[in-house]
Amino acid sequence: MARLGKINHRHRLVPNFRRPGYTHPMSDQNLYIVLGIVGAVLAAALFFFLRRRPSSPGTHQSVRYAPPSPASPSATQQSVRSAPAAPAPKRDLTVGLSKSAQFLQGAIDKLFSHSEGAAFFSDLEETLVTADLGIEFTERLVTSLRKDLGLKVPSREELKARLSQALNVAFPELPLPTALDGATLPQKPWVIMMVGVNGVGKTTTTGKLCSRFRAQNRKVIVGAADTFRAAASEQLQAWVERTGAEGVFQKEGADPAAVAFDAVQAAQNRGADVCIVDTAGRLHTKHNLMDELAKVKRVMAKASTTGAAPAPHEVWLTVDGTTGQNALHQAREFHKALTLTGIVITKLDGSARGGIVIPIVEELKVPVVLVGVGEGVDDLLVFDRTQFLQGLLAAL
Numbered sequence: 001m002a003r004l005g006k007i008n009h010r011h012r013l014v015p016n017f018r019r020p021g022y023t024h025p026m027s028d029q030n031l032y033i034v035l036g037i038v039g040a041v042l043a044a045a046l047f048f049f050l051r052r053r054p055s056s057p058g059t060h061q062s063v064r065y066a067p068p069s070p071a072s073p074s075a076t077q078q079s080v081r082s083a084p085a086a087p088a089p090k091r092d093l094t095v096g097l098s099k100s101a102q103f104l105q106g107a108i109d110k111l112f113s114h115s116e117g118a119a120f121f122s123d124l125e126e127t128l129v130t131a132d133l134g135i136e137f138t139e140r141l142v143t144s145l146r147k148d149l150g151l152k153v154p155s156r157e158e159l160k161a162r163l164s165q166a167l168n169v170a171f172p173e174l175p176l177p178t179a180l181d182g183a184t185l186p187q188k189p190w191v192i193m194m195v196g197v198n199g200v201g202k203t204t205t206t207g208k209l210c211s212r213f214r215a216q217n218r219k220v221i222v223g224a225a226d227t228f229r230a231a232a233s234e235q236l237q238a239w240v241e242r243t244g245a246e247g248v249f250q251k252e253g254a255d256p257a258a259v260a261f262d263a264v265q266a267a268q269n270r271g272a273d274v275c276i277v278d279t280a281g282r283l284h285t286k287h288n289l290m291d292e293l294a295k296v297k298r299v300m301a302k303a304s305t306t307g308a309a310p311a312p313h314e315v316w317l318t319v320d321g322t323t324g325q326n327a328l329h330q331a332r333e334f335h336k337a338l339t340l341t342g343i344v345i346t347k348l349d350g351s352a353r354g355g356i357v358i359p360i361v362e363e364l365k366v367p368v369v370l371v372g373v374g375e376g377v378d379d380l381l382v383f384d385r386t387q388f389l390q391g392l393l394a395a396l
């Protein structure tokens with residue numbers, strides 16, 4: 001018994017650890033196994049802890065900036081707060097034009113693989129018109145190519161060079177308001193009237209503009225003169241709240257000219273830098289839209305009591321870049337009625353029809369001022385002619 005151990009006061013056998021052959025439950029071997037298991041559990045716990053922890057803003061990559069819904073300010077504010085601090089991807093006109101460039105490339109590929117001799121030139125004509133470059137531009141280019149080459153089919157490089165040359169002539173560099181980039185305002189308040197048919201992205205562009213001017217620390221007043229659509233006012237209200245602008249709103253169905261008048265006066269009285277008046281693309285009454293907009297424009301001039309020139313100082317037409325020739329027809333009509341000073345082309349991100357910019361500018365000699373390349377607040381670019389031409393011809 002003494003070899004095995006002693007009996008303690010509770011009459012239990014206390015093992016004799018020193019006896020030969022005795023193995024303590026925590027022998028070296030068992031101890032290593034237990035330590036190994038504990039270590040593995042701790043390592044696994046640490047691994048899961050680190051995976052769940054948000055990474056530091058500078059290295060944040062998995063969370064994308066969600067374009068806020070202008071219709072719900074609270075959602076908007078939330079998504080802005082949760083936006084990563086990492087720099088947003090560069091928004092570039094060439095990226096916005098990628099679909100148009102691919103379309104042109106595909107059409108030219110097909111042309112070179114299918115057409116020869118005299119048929120080449122008529123197919124080229126069809127290709128360029130389909131790419132929305134305009135009938136007049138196309139006819140001029142094809143006539144001059146025929147004159148110089150006879151029936152000889154140009155090489156692809158030759159065609160690209162001639163196309164680029166012709167576009168440079170047809171598409172002149174027109175001056176843009178530098179105030180868009182933060183330079184001194186041409187007027188104070190600088191009054192911009194936004195026009196365009198329903199659904200083209202007029203109200204969204206007005207909101208994005210608010211954001212741009214507010215980021216330049218400018219005081220902005222918005223007039224919600226699209227009183228036909230209650231949703232337009234709500235949409236603008238949300239943009240106004242999230243950008244820290246001020247708004248002039250009236251109930252649905254109110255006279256749009258009255259809203260525009262109040263907005264210009266408010267901008268003057270409150271010392272605003274910029275006043276943007278969003279107008280309707282459709283009307284309650286059977287009145288002609290153009291007559292009504294011409295009236296709104298006249299009333300804005302009447303409201304002007306300060307500044308060298310009467311308001312509006314800019315009349316910008318928004319066209320939907322996915323609609324091709326329709327955009328050109330709208331530009332003609334609106335220019336005739338209102339004397340446009342600028343074109344905003346939206347939705348280029350989803351369009352293969354960016355070429356439409358060429359006939360609009362060529363025919364009307366009105367500059368494209370802004371380009372919409374998405375629904376997010378930053379998806380509005382000041383137009384850059386060089387970048388546009390490079391982007392359009394990039395894939396040729």
Ligand code: GDP
Pocket residue numbers: 196197198199200201202203204205232281346347348349350371372373374375379
């Ligand atoms: P309005 O009737 O002319 O005021 O048009 P809205 O501003 O209400 O816009 C109509 C739709 O076009 C909305 O769903 C906008 O989010 C969308 N939109 C506006 N601009 C752009 C753009 O540049 N790209 C894309 N993809 N969608 C746009």
